Amino acid sequence: MTRALLLGVLAALAGVGLAGSSGLLISRAATFPATFLALTLLVTTVRALGVGRAALRYAERLTGHDAALKRGAAQREALFTRLAGFGRDLLAHERTGDTLARLNADTDARQMYALRAALPLAALTGTLLLLGAWLFTLDPLLGLTGAVPLAVAALAVLPLRAPMTALTRDQVEAARHHGTLLLDALASSGDGAARTALPALNALSARLELGTLQEAALTRRLTAVQGLLFTLAVTGVLARGATLVADGTLPGVQFAAVLLAVTAAFDALAGLGQVPAAHAARHAALARHAALTAVTPTVTAPPTPTPVPDGPLDLHVQDVTVLRAGRQVLHGTTLHLQGSERVAVVGPSGGGKTTLARLLTRDLDPAAGRVTWGGVPLPQLDPAALRRNVSLHEQDAPLLDGTLRENLLLANPALPDTALQAMLDDLHLPHRLDDWVGEGGTRLSGGERARVSIARALLKPARLLILDEPTAHLDQDDEQVVLHAVQRHLAGRALLLLTHRVAPLALATRVLHLQDGHLTPAPTPVPAGGTPHD
Numbered sequence: 293m294t295r296a297l298l299l300g301v302l303a304a305l306a307g308v309g310l311a312g313s314s315g316l317l318i319s320r321a322a323t324f325p326a327t328f329l330a331l332t333l334l335v336t337t338v339r340a341l342g343v344g345r346a347a348l349r350y351a352e353r354l355t356g357h358d359a360a361l362k363r364g365a366a367q368r369e370a371l372f373t374r375l376a377g378f379g380r381d382l383l384a385h386e387r388t389g390d391t392l393a394r395l396n397a398d399t400d401a402r403q404m405y406a407l408r409a410a411l412p413l414a415a416l417t418g419t420l421l422l423l424g425a426w427l428f429t430l431d432p433l434l435g436l437t438g439a440v441p442l443a444v445a446a447l448a449v450l451p452l453r454a455p456m457t458a459l460t461r462d463q464v465e466a467a468r469h470h471g472t473l474l475l476d477a478l479a480s481s482g483d484g485a486a487r488t489a490l491p492a493l494n495a496l497s498a499r500l501e502l503g504t505l506q507e508a509a510l511t512r513r514l515t516a517v518q519g520l521l522f523t524l525a526v527t528g529v530l531a532r533g534a535t536l537v538a539d540g541t542l543p544g545v546q547f548a549a550v551l552l553a554v555t556a557a558f559d560a561l562a563g564l565g566q567v568p569a570a571h572a573a574r575h576a577a578l579a580r581h582a583a584l585t586a587v588t589p590t591v592t593a594p595p596t597p598t599p600v601p602d603g604p605l606d607l608h609v610q611d612v613t614v615l616r617a618g619r620q621v622l623h624g625t626t627l628h629l630q631g632s633e634r635v636a637v638v639g640p641s642g643g644g645k646t647t648l649a650r651l652l653t654r655d656l657d658p659a660a661g662r663v664t665w666g667g668v669p670l671p672q673l674d675p676a677a678l679r680r681n682v683s684l685h686e687q688d689a690p691l692l693d694g695t696l697r698e699n700l701l702l703a704n705p706a707l708p709d710t711a712l713q714a715m716l717d718d719l720h721l722p723h724r725l726d727d728w729v730g731e732g733g734t735r736l737s738g739g740e741r742a743r744v745s746i747a748r749a750l751l752k753p754a755r756l757l758i759l760d761e762p763t764a765h766l767d768q769d770d771e772q773v774v775l776h777a778v779q780r781h782l783a784g785r786a787l788l789l790l791t792h793r794v795a796p797l798a799l800a801t802r803v804l805h806l807q808d809g810h811l812t813p814a815p816t817p818v819p820a821g822g823t824p825h826d
């Protein structure tokens with residue numbers, strides 16, 4: 293970034309130099325019956341400065357943006373890692389629009405700060421110092437009339453700081469709310485939420501539009517003040533320069549150079565108007581980042597994790613208590629899963645079956661008791677390594693907005709199309725791998741969405757397969773198709789089945805009943821009129 297700042301200053305000075313030397317060239321050519329040779333040096337200087345200015349500006353943009361984008365990439369990666377640390381808890385802290393704003397608008401405000409604030413300030417300071425010094429050596433009064441209005445025009449930004457900061461904060465806030473509300477409304481557009489959210493969205497759009505107009509009014513005021521000061525500088529330099537030329541202190545040819553250099557120096561004011569806004573936006577982004585950093589994810593990785601033990605599965609849930617929103621969901625729960633055992637857990641809705649799955653994928657930690665894998669407590673393992681060994685089909689079957697292939701490859705990026713297509717065929721999904729599933733899988737039916745999620749779970753080479761209500765959205769025929777497919781892909785791994793329905797229990801060698809936080813062996817067959825139903 294230092295290199296970009298230096299290049300920015302040089303580019304601004306090259307602009308002033310170009311104007312000055314052009315003035316010198318024009319006046320010399322006009323006042324002397326000069327030969328072409330005498331003017332060669334000046335012509336070359338003008339051309340060199342013209343080309344040099346463009347080259348310096350290009351190099352400054354290249355290095356500046358390169359440095360800013362690299363910094364932004366590092367910030368995005370750090371933020372993504374931080375957000376990923378929240379796991380499934382993320383949306384308990386953050387709404388989707390907020391997360392998006394953090395990754396885009398906030399990072400943009402931070403990464404571009406140097407370009408939008410530091411660079412214009414450096415270019416102006418460099419220009420002011422060198423122009424001022426040159427003019428003062430020629431004549432102190434000339435220096436005052438040329439450089440002081442430029443300095444005052446720069447300082448004219450200061451009164452804008454407070455209103456611009458307030459305006460930017462309001463705009464950042466409104467844009468964030470707008471994005472968040474829009475995404476929430478779109479995500480639940482099926483139940484008419486989009487229509488309900490419309491007045492609030494319109495109000496926020498109006499606020500954003502008003503903010504843009506107010507910002508333009510402030511910038512206009514600044515431009516008017518700077519225009520007046522420009523006129524003052526040019527008039528002052530003209531008046532003083534004419535006097536100096538008349539009394540022979542300043543050669544006429546230099547006068548034109550001075551005048552054009554002062555004119556060009558005012559170009560360095562460009563971009564200065566956005567400094568307060570860039571500063572405020574960065575400030576707001578940093579405050580939001582600090583607030584996020586202050587929130588600790590409920591589940592964290594140990595500094596030096598133990599590798600996940602090899603060999604057959606040996607997963608032990610020992611007398612655990614799990615609280616959700618302060619309420620005890622699991623209490624004194626114990627479960628031992630070994631090798632390629634197939635265990636089904638049935639129980640009433642809200643009884644804690646999904647909570648049990650969350651415990652095993654370590655999206656939750658117990659308030660009491662412990663869970664071990666091969667004797668190692670789960671908090672000693674790296675959560676990412678643990679999750680690689682567990683394949684989970686969730687009840688709401690979340691799909692990414694992409695093709696079927698992209699969704700299935702999440703299970704194992706190395707799988708060839710033939711394996712993916714075979715799995716789709718196995719689950720009687722009549723789609724092609726290139727078919728686009730839509731946001732959250734909205735272009736598929738509920739049953740198809742569930743089968744894609746099951747396909748993904750089956751394709752993942754994990755030692756424990758957890759299926760949470762795998763057939764909840766399916767009719768009896770499709771349920772049988774899915775159960776046979778699961779049966780075919782169970783070899784060598786353990787199964788934990790969480791369900792209300794009777795048919796999937798055929799896959800299990802052991803059925804447990806989860807009620808009031810306790811797991812107890814279910815009578816065989818599962819009680820009629822009990823919680824499981826078909």
Ligand SMILES: Nc1ncnc2c1ncn2[C@@H]1O[C@H](COP(=O)(O)OP(=O)(O)OP(=O)(O)O)[C@@H](O)[C@H]1O
Nearest residue numbers: 616617621639640641642643644645646647648687
């Ligand atoms: N993210 C959450 N934050 C707070 N409480 C939660 C959360 N998720 C679930 N709960 C609560 O935990 C309890 C157990 O929910 P869980 O989803 O584990 O039940 P379940 O047996 O899987 O239910 P179902 O059969 O209806 O899917 C419920 O009372 C629920 O309200």
